[in-house]
Amino acid sequence: MAKGASISGFPEWLPSERVVEQRVIDTLRKVFELNGFIGIETRAVETGASLLKKGETSKEIYLLSRLQEVGHESDTPIEERLGLHFDLTVPLSRYVVEHSGALAFPFKRWQIQKVWRGERPQEGRFREFVQADIDVIGAGDLPDHYEVELPLVMVSALEELHAFGLPKATVHANNRKLSEGFYRGLGLTDIEGVLREIDKLDKIGADEVARLLTESCGATEAQARACLELAELTAADGKELAEKFDALCAAHGIAQDSEAYALARQGLDTLAMIVDEAAVIRPGSVIADLKIARGLDYYTGSVYETFLDGATSLGSICSGGRYDNLASQGNRKYPGVGLSIGLSRLVSYMLHTAGAHANRVSPAAVLVAVWNEEDRPAANRIAAQLRARGIATDVAPTAAKLGKQIKYADKLGIPYVWFPASAADSENGESAGDEVKNIVTGEQVAADCTSWEPDTVVAQQTVEI
Amino acid sequence: MAKGASISGFPEWLPSERVVEQRVIDTLRKVFELNGFIGIETRAVETGASLLKKGETSKEIYLLSRLQEVGHESDTPIEERLGLHFDLTVPLSRYVVEHSGALAFPFKRWQIQKVWRGERPQEGRFREFVQADIDVIGAGDLPDHYEVELPLVMVSALEELHAFGLPKATVHANNRKLSEGFYRGLGLTDIEGVLREIDKLDKIGADEVARLLTESCGATEAQARACLELAELTAADGKELAEKFDALCAAHGIAQDSEAYALARQGLDTLAMIVDEAAVIRPGSVIADLKIARGLDYYTGSVYETFLDGATSLGSICSGGRYDNLASQGNRKYPGVGLSIGLSRLVSYMLHTAGAHANRVSPAAVLVAVWNEEDRPAANRIAAQLRARGIATDVAPTAAKLGKQIKYADKLGIPYVWFPASAADSENGESAGDEVKNIVTGEQVAADCTSWEPDTVVAQQTVEI
Known part of the structure; x- marks a missing residue:
């Protein structure tokens, strides 16, 4: 993270670090789109009423006020004020209801955006960060096969990030109905309290x-x-899970014909299906973990958390679940299931623990040198030719000594420096051709900007570990 | 824009519209990187002190307060409160000073991000929108060739957007020193007032x-x-501009040896250079327009506004200028020059006036049909094979009647529907091969998911006009 960032909790990357974040975002988008998810972006604000649904005022929300309203903020009830979204799920639900007529259901969407949490400043907590979400929302109903497919899409997305130093990720799944049914079967009533x-x-x-x-x-x-x-x-598969669960119910006197058991069984069957299906498609990627509860109150069925091998202190890096009651319009419900990657924390891990870094800061593969300011137009023409052929090119900022120009390229990691044929040379009848130098290897060759091609590996701006 | 968006001034695109916005962003990023600009993202918030530099409280700023602070907002002075940035130039200046030790100068950066303006709600004004900026910031000094190169990069970026229905763009340039020197030469002192x-x-x-x-x-x-x-x-070139300006000065008694004339002349020379250089590189792209003033107070030299042929009512779609005093650290100044595209308004124009639209909503090129839920794993395996080969693929949400599945593909614009070999068929010894149908042309062929390739044109999600 950029040193000296002056506002605690608002991380900001240096340019070389941003290259890593940008590539991570590009990679996730590629995987999400490969799986048929549709990209949307929602506005950063929602109404207080929408953010505070269910009346929870313990939520960490930033409210907005116009500069002109300072001192009169309280004239407007919180419900009518605007606040920054704290996740991408609440906005999605609102978006889906608002635009239901224009969407095809089930609506599969990806969304990578910043979210804000109005927390008190404290060490290691972000108040602004990027989330990368996928969700599927149905109109009326939503088939449960999405409850296994979505975690698997996230697993395949996280696998693509191995190239950035991310260890193997395992999704831990549970089901709120299973927990709730069991707790009720025991005679407990403060279900949210127990989950907490x-x-x-x-x-x-x-x-x-x-x-x-x-x-x-x-x-x-x-x-x-x-x-x-x-x-x-714990259980190796759905069958063992069901057996152990039934044994536990028997041991604690929860009858199989009770309402509580029926509820638990519904959750158990879904969880067993998830574990068994995932084991076939991608063994070891999704396991049952019955202590997963999730803080957010809108989940009604499956819940997921995701942990990285050897990085459990990072906590869950990708969480989510099924929510049947978040969005509705009249009698029609829009049940959904989705997962969210805490991208900023993940990028922080890649940069600072996994050692991911950009091979260079500048996207340019070539820096065209400028012998003197009168020659700048010629340098610009060479750069334009190279760019027209898709080769990212910069031009030296000043006609400084060549050593200084090469140093500028070096500082930005630009691998090639282009030497335009000097006007003086050509007047003297000497060699009038351009040359290009790989400043890493020192190799220098004659080159024509209408045909020269850089080494395809050297030319790329990439992330290395 | 999405109908019924419930908060005035906060535009939100439907999925098909977002495809256009996303492609516009991708295109701008490509051009910026081709020109060697480095991408950064700054946090969404700055301190009140930073946003209110120069003490202007007429600015349209959203201040933040934590939910827990409601009623006590005024306990914190505005300067210490956090506010959402209203542009990307003020944050860039702060970022450059904060991280100057880690940057190579001149620092060329691109940045595409949302900004917020805490305006009163009114027709047609966005309170949240996306800006796409390029700037170059120098340490100590900044060569003036960037004052012609940056508008030209923007012109080439806007040219790439012709494919999205954007008419030809012309940058109108002026110089504040020219105006100020002339006004002072006349004996006027309220320079900002006159510019306004x-x-x-x-x-x-x-x-x-x-x-x-x-x-x-x-x-x-x-x-x-x-x-x-x-x-x-008006003037066709720098020479004519200088002649006409000198004639005007003579007519109004502004002596060529006056301080005021010297200041004006400095601005004039830069403007003449810009117009003449641009005329060589890209004739007709940048013209002198001496009534361009720009609202923001931080510009000190060149100022730019950009207008689209036949869309003057849209106003300037890309504005900027040179600012020598926005960032400093001790005695060191960080002069900059940059331009900013008002992206949301531009996308709105493309969608609603130019008729730009996505050829389909879903990124998927193929929908794999599901004969019945027991066959879903087979459909998923086919989808996985296609995705592994880079073909974006969706799977039918339910084993509904085939007509309904095709309708789903049609609604999302997915051109191919894949029919897995039915298990029943293969048991009966009948044809056991997969088939794929182009639902636009109706053509249906036998296909193997490990080798089939879609038509390259049909397979692409694109923007059409």
């Missing part, structure tokens, strides 16, 4: 979670232990 | 401007007329 505490398991450990469950969620010691047993249940 | 009124010439006409100059800027009738004469001066 279980979410802390990796951070604070089982004993502490058990204590919180009993203290804050009205659980008995036994109920708390049962919740932890569920969270720690 | 002259800027209205096209809108309100010469008589009204003359009235405003006398009423608000302390000009006599004769001074006002002289200002208008300067604004209306």
Whole structure:
């Protein structure tokens, strides 16, 4: 990250770092489009009412006010004020309802945009960052095969980022219905509370979670232990998952003909399907992990978190789930499922841990030297010829000493310096041809700007690890 | 623009419109990089102090406040609050100073990002829009050849947009030193006031401007007329420009040995150079237009506005200039020159006036049909094969009747529908091969997903006019 960035939580990349971020974005877009996702961009603002749906005021939102309104902000109720979006899912839901007549459903979309969280400044938390999302939204209903396909698209996208130093990613899936059914079967009622505490398991450990469950969620010691047993249940496949789950229900007296079990079973079947299908298509890419809870309140079924091998301290780098009730219009619901990559954090990891770096700062492959300012038009003509043939070209900023011009190219990582035939030479009847030098290898050859081709590898601006 | 967008001034494109915007952005980026500009992205926020430099509070700025701070916004002085950037030039200047040690100068950068203006809602004014900027910033000094090269890069970028229905663009250039020197030579002192009124010439006409100059800027009738004469001066080349300017100075008693004339002459020489150089490289692309003033106060030399043939009502679509005093660090100045395309308005013109449209909504070239849900894995395998070979592919959302699946492809504009060999067919010993149908031409052929290639033209998602 750029040193000395003056506002905490608003990361900004140096040009060479931005090359990496830009390539990551390009790569994700390519994968998303290859899979038939449609790109959209939503406005950065939503109404307070939309951002605060369900009345949660604990959300971390930036509200806007016009400079002219300073001191009178409170004249407008928060619901009517504008705020910056904190994710891309809430805007998508609003967009889909607003433009439903113009969309084909199921609507598969990708979206890579900045989001903002109005947090208190604190170490390591971004208040502005880029998210890269894919979602599918149905009109009325949404087939559950998307609940396995979307995580797999993300896995294939993350695999493309191995070239940028990203380790193997594994999606951990759970299902809220499974958890909720089980908790209800135990006799618990504060489902959101239990999910919230279980979410802390990796951070604070089982004993502490058990204590919180009993203290804050009205659980008995036994109920708390049962919740932890569920969270720690692991299985190699859907069949084992179902068997172990049924055994757990039996052990805790949850009858198979109860409503609670029926709800849990619905979630279990979806989760089993996801794990089994993923194992066939891409073994080891998606596993069941029954402690995954997700902070956001709009998920209603599958939930996902994604971890990188050897980088668990990074936390989940790609999360999401199924949300059946986020968008609706009259009686019609628009259920969706999607995942979101926290791109800025991922790029930060690539740059600072994986060592990803651009082979050069400038997109230019060639710098045309300028012998003196009177020759600049000739240098510009050479540059125009090269550009017309798709070769990115810069021209020396001043007719400085050649060493200084080469140093400028070197600082920008431009591999070739072009020497136009000097007017003086041609008047003297000496060699009047242009030459081009690879300043890395030192090789210098005669060259014609209408036909010369750079080495295809050297010419490319790329990311290396 | 998407119908029914619920917040005035925050445009949002439908997916098919977004295809056009995305292609425009891709095209501009390509041209900018071909010319050696380095891409950066700055954070969306700056401090109030940075946004309000020079103490102007008439600026249209959105300030931020955290949800938790509502009611206490005024506890923080505006200078310390965060606000959304209203252009990309102020952030660039701040970025350059902040990271000067890590940059090579002159620093050529491109930047395509959203900006926000906290205006009162009104018809046709965007409060959120995309700008596409190029700038060059020097450390200490900046050669003036960039003052002709940058508008020419913009002209070549806009030429690439002819394919999207954009008419020919002409850059109108002026120079603030020229205007200021002339006004001072006349004895006027409220230079910014005069520039502000002259800027209205096209809108309100010469008589009204003359009235405003006398009423608000302390000009006599004769001074006002002289200002208008300067604004209306036209010339075919730099030589004629200089001759006509000198004649005007003589007519109004501005002595050639005066300080005011020296200042004007400096601006005139730069403007003459720009016009003459541009005429050689790209005739008719950049002309002198002495009524161009520019609203922003940070320009100190060349100023540019760009108009489209036959679309003058659109106003300037690409504006900018040279700014010598925007960024500094101690004694060191970072003079810059740059231009900014108002991209959202341009895309709006392309969509609604020029008729630019995507040939299809979905990036997918192929939709794989699904005979029944049990066959979905086979359809997914075919899709994976095609994608691995770079062919963007979608899979039918449900195993609906074939007509419905084709209708889905049609609605998204996907040209090919792939029919996997039916399991039933192969059990019956009948034809077991896949087939693919071009649903536009109706042509249907046997195809193998490991080797089939779509028609290269049909396969591409493009923008047509």
